[in-house]
Amino acid sequence: MPDKRVASYDEALAGLDDGMTVMIGGFGDAGVPFGLVEAVLDTAAHDLTLVCNNAGTGERGIAALLKAGRVRRIVCSYPRSSGSHVFDALYKAGRIELELVPQGTLVERIRCAGAGLGGFYSPVGAGTDLAAGKEVRDIDGRAHVLERPLGADFALIAAARADTWGNLVYARAARNFGPVMATAARVVVAEVREIVAPGTLDPECVVTPGIFVDRVVMAEARS
Amino acid sequence: MPDKRVASYDEALAGLDDGMTVMIGGFGDAGVPFGLVEAVLDTAAHDLTLVCNNAGTGERGIAALLKAGRVRRIVCSYPRSSGSHVFDALYKAGRIELELVPQGTLVERIRCAGAGLGGFYSPVGAGTDLAAGKEVRDIDGRAHVLERPLGADFALIAAARADTWGNLVYARAARNFGPVMATAARVVVAEVREIVAPGTLDPECVVTPGIFVDRVVMAEARS
Amino acid sequence: MNAVAIPGRLSRRQIAWRAARDFPRGACVNLGIGIPTLAADYITPDQDIVLHSENGILGLGPAPAPEAADPNLINATKQPITLIPGGCFFDSALSFAMIRGGHIDVALLGALEVAETGDLANWRTNDDRYAPGVGGAMDLAVGARHIRVAMEHVTRDGRPRLRRRCSYPLTAPGVVARIYTDLAVIEVDERGFVAREIISGLGLDDLVRLSDAPIIPADDCRVLEVPALSG
C-alpha cells in the first residue's frame, strides 16, 4: 500500500474545484476536521455542495465556508443549532439551498454509495413532507421510501491516529460519520493528530481500513 | 444492561423450535460456533432453514445437522467444498432445498434486515440466473436487482471474548458474518472462549455492541 | 384556562421523573432533546437501563465535572457526558441500524403535537422563515420499539398539544404509544387518548378542555403522583 501522507493542507486539498460535492465528518463539533475545512478557504473552490450532519456554529469550520460564500447547497439533517447564525442568515436571505435528510437516511445514503448499491427502501420519512417527490412502495404492509446513494468528490474527515497506509482509528463519539464518508468519495482526506508506522495499530481495532483513504494530513493550528 | 451469560448450551438454545430460521456464522471453519451448532442436535428442532456461507465439511458442525436430517433448506453462497460430502449427497438425492445467494448479497441482505430496511438494489447478479424471478431495474444506466432483507429466529455466532453485557470482539478472520448476523435475529447467541467484566473491553474496539446480543455461552468441548 | 395557572402541574423534571419510572427493566433507551434528556437523572440502578445516543454511543453516563468534559464525548444534545464501564462507541451507520432495526426498546421524545391516531409532530412548525432541522427524530419515531413522548400539555400560550390531527408537519404517522405531560399520563391506542393518571385536583373534563381531542379515562385511572424535585 502506498504512503498516504501529505505535507500540507494545500496538498491535501489538491484537485478541489468549483461545483464539487464535499462531505465533512462530524456531529456538532466532534469529528469535524476543522483545519482541513478552513483550509478550503485557501483554495479557489466556489459553488460547493456540502454533505454534513450540521451546518456549523459560530464563525469556525463549516460556518466559515458558508460565511465566505463558498457553498451553494448543503445536504444535512440538522442545520440549526444554538450558534448557527451564519447558516440561519443565509437561509433566511435565500442564499443557500438546503436538502434536509433524516440523520439515519443521510448516513445510509452515504453508505449506499460507498458500498456500490443503487438505492434502498426505508420506512423512515414515509407519510411525511420529506418523502415528497420520492417513490413510495408498500413492503410487507408498511410504506417505504426509495432512497438514492449519495457520493462525493471529496470527503474531509477527522481521526485520532493514522498509520502511513491510511488505516484510521477515531476518538470516542468523534467517530460518527467519518468511517462511512471514507467509503463514498473519490478523494478521501483524513486530518489526524498522530501518524504511526504500519503495524502499530491493532489490526483488530482498525475502524477505517487504509484502502478507503487517499491522503493523511497532520492537524495543525491555523495561522 | 442485563447480564447475558447462560450456563449451558441448553439454555443458550432455549426456544429453538421446528421450522425456524437459524443463522450460523463462519467462513469455512473460521467463525463457526461448533459447540452451539452441534448442541442443536440435543434439541428437538427439525425442518430448520439455515443461513450460512458454507454447508459444512466432514461430519462436524453444519454437516452434523444436515446429516441428522434437521435441515430442510439452506440459504448460502458456497455449499460445496472439499469435504462437503454430507451436503452433496443430500442435494443429489433432492433431500435439501438450496437458495444460492452471492456472498456479498447474502451478507447485505442480512444487514438489511438488521438495519430495518425494506430492500436494496444491487448490480450483483443482474443478467445472470441468480436474478431469475427478481425485479430488475435500470438505475443510472446499469441493471440492478432488488434484494430483500433476510432475518432469522436465531443467530449462532462465535466470538473471541465477551463481557457480561454481550459486547463482543472476534479473532482475526473469524469475524466475517458474526457482527452482521448479530443484528438480524430475534435471539442472538454468542459462543466465546472468555467472558470478562463490563469495562474490560476497550470501548473503541468493541465490534458487536452488547445491545445486539441476547445470550453468551462459554465454548465447551462436546462430550 | 391558562396552563400556567393550573395548581399542582408538574415541572419539566417531574415529567421526566415520571417517564423514567416506566422504563422497563434492562431496556435500551434513547432520550430526545428537551424534557426527555432530563429523564437520565432519574433512572435508578436497579432498572439496569442502558442509554443510547444516536451519535454513536451506548452506555451514556452522567455529565462530567466541567473541567473533565471531553469535546469528543457528547450526547445528541451536544452536552458533555461520560461513558459507563461496558459502554462503547460505533459509527453513525451502525447507530441508525440499531434504531431502525428495532434494537432500541424505548425512545422518549419531545413533541410539538401528538394526534389521537398516534401521529407525531416534533420537527418543525409551519413557520417557513426558519430552516427546518430533523436530526434523528424521524429515524427514532419509526424505528424504536416503543415511542413515548414527554412534553407540556399545552403551549406557553395555551394551545393544546394533544390533537385530533396534528397541525404541524408529521415526523411519523401512528407511532406514539404513551404521553407524559405536566398534567397526565396518557396512552394512545385504537380508542384514541386514554388517561391513565391525572394530577390531583384536575378532573377529566378539565383535561379534555386543555386538549383538542376526546380523552377517555382508563378503567383504573388514578392520581399522577411525583415527588418534589429540585433543579
Added chain:
Amino acid sequence: MNAVAIPGRLSRRQIAWRAARDFPRGACVNLGIGIPTLAADYITPDQDIVLHSENGILGLGPAPAPEAADPNLINATKQPITLIPGGCFFDSALSFAMIRGGHIDVALLGALEVAETGDLANWRTNDDRYAPGVGGAMDLAVGARHIRVAMEHVTRDGRPRLRRRCSYPLTAPGVVARIYTDLAVIEVDERGFVAREIISGLGLDDLVRLSDAPIIPADDCRVLEVPALSG
C-alpha cells in the same frame, strides 16, 4: 490440436507470474481461487500491492510454516495465510462494500469461459447433478474496477474457453478486460479479443484455432515471455 501437446505453453505458475507483472503499482488486488491465488507468490515488494480477501482481510502475507497456521487466519480459498504489518480485519459486510463499491483495483479471477463481449462464466457448468456454488464471484466480477482472468486456454479435453458466447451460465455480462492463458495475453475491448502477447512458436492462426471466436493481433503484439519457475 491438443493443448497438452503445444510446445512452450506456460505452466499454471507461469500464467500467475505473468498476471502478477501487470498489477499496477500500489493497487489493491483480490485473487480468486485457482491460478490467481498463485499470483501472490510473484508480487515484488516494489509493486506495493495490498491483497484483499473477501472473508475480511486486507494485507494478506505469505503462507505460514505449517506449525504456525492459525485456523482463524485463512484466505478465501481457506488456506492458512499471514497478515502483513499494516493489514487489518473487518466483517463481511464491509468487505463486500469494498468490492461492490469499486475500492478493489484489480480482481484476478479464474474462469470456465470468457466471451468476446467480456462476459464471464466461472461459477457453474450445465451439469445439474452437482449443487452450484457462487461465493464472492459475482460480487467481484461486478464490483472490482478491473476484471482480469487467469486460466488455461482450452479445457483438458481441448474445448476452447475463449468464445463468441459463453455456453455456461454467466457470472456477469461484459466485465472481463484482460485474459492470461498458457498461450497468450489477450485484451477484451469493443473489437472483441485482441492478442497482445503469444508464446514463442505459436502463430495467431494457431491461437484462433484453439478458440471459439475471432482474435485479432494488437499492433504491437509480441512474444509472451516468462521465466522458468519451480513449483
